[in-house]
Amino acid sequence: MQVRDLWVDLDEFHLREIDLDITSGEYFVILGPTGGGKTVLLETIAGLHRLRQGRILLDGEEITAAPPERRGVGFVYQDYALFPHLNVAQNIGFGLKLRGEERTVIQQRVDEMARLLSIDHLLHRRPGTLSGGEQQRAALARALIVEPRLLLLDEPLSALDPETRESLQRELARLHRELGTTTIHVTHDFEEAVSLGDRIAILNAGRVVQVGSPDDIFRRPESEFVARFVGVRNIFEGDLHAGKDGYKLLVLDGTRIAVVTERNGRVHASIRPEDIIVSREPLRSSARNSFRGRIVEIADRGTLISVTV
Structure with missing residues (x-):
């Protein structure tokens, strides 16, 4: 996917001159401090904010003005955003139900995704009875079941305890190897970014200040801010x-x-x-x-x- 000269104005916060080139199948991490614009950028790519100027292309298709449901994008929020009144199976299958898929097809795909995420024993449970890691797996299954062209992950590990975070980090890497879905992952944690990302973009105060491999970012920071942020x-x-x-x-x-x-x-x-x-x-x-x-x-x-x- 490509982002070209993207500008967004939200009250007193602004994204400015955002340019990104993300190859098909890449695990791309956007890293930056809290309040730097990471979530706003993800939401803009998903179609939730109006652009002042710029273009967004996915698989060569212009999606700048497309509504969110027509972009082929899956979105997983930090707080999971599961529907509390639905059980896990109904949450996972929600996107397919909106598409009008037959009940048998939905059930089959839900079972497949639940096994892939190791939550097939939780399908009858409500979100409120699950642990944070289980809820995040359910949210991932819901996003992936519709086979998105692009998966957006907004701080997916930040609300988890260290042991669960490490486990789910390995799970994300495995899912990416098996499915090959182009992924944009937002985080403020450099170790998480290095572990998962093929490449990293550093975002600060609404601007991309450096893009490169994890090794480039750590060993060849282009500014004092980047150096200090990644722990130099x-x-x-x-x-x-x-x-x-x-x-x-x-x-x-x-x-x-x-x-x-x-x-x-x-x-x-x-x-x-x-x-x-x-x-x-x-x-x-x-x-x-x-x-x-x-x-x-x-x-x-x-x-x-x-x-x-």
């Missing part, structure tokens, strides 16, 4: 000066660091924790950068230890 630490601001032997000198508060870069002038730079060796004694190494420092804090973060020098 040790970010400094300094000036680049000419060096020798193919290196330039990055000057940070008087400290000179040899770097390889084509950039010049004032820059932001990051030193990754995994590239730092801390030692009581000077190391015999080919590394060009070696500095003396004092450890002022050691903090246990559970799965890692934070050392402040």
Whole structure:
């Protein structure tokens, strides 16, 4: 699908100059802070908001002005949005019922989707009696049963406990492998985005600020905002000066660091924790950068230890 120069005005919030190219069968993640416009963008693609300008195309077909029910899009909200007065089977089959499918066809497809999502033992239950993970599986089944050309997932894991979140994350990956449905998944969690996404778009304040593979986003952030948002630490601001032997000198508060870069002038730079060796004694190494420092804090973060020098 393609989004071209999309602008949306909603009261005091605005989407601006959104351009996206998502290949057929791709698992595409939109990552950004709360209030950045992620849900608004999904809802606009689904046809729930009017565009000020721009175009939306799906499988080469212009759907900019198409009503939501004619777009071939499935939508799963963060809060599941299941009908409380219907049981799980009726919720899953709701879209097929709206299409006028025969009851036997609906029953067969509901049974198939329930088995695929491992909720076939819950079909007689009402949503209010289900756990969060079970409700989310029912919502996924309801969206997928109509065989959408595009599946939109709005923070599908954020309301779940850690164990259920991890389980459903694996389930989403499996479903995508088996069904191959083009998917746009919205989240504010970078680890979730990296685990699931073929590519990631960073959305902040209504604008796409970077698009790339998970590795590109983490290892080559294009702005300080992106770097900090995806968890990059040790970010400094300094000036680049000419060096020798193919290196330039990055000057940070008087400290000179040899770097390889084509950039010049004032820059932001990051030193990754995994590239730092801390030692009581000077190391015999080919590394060009070696500095003396004092450890002022050691903090246990559970799965890692934070050392402040």
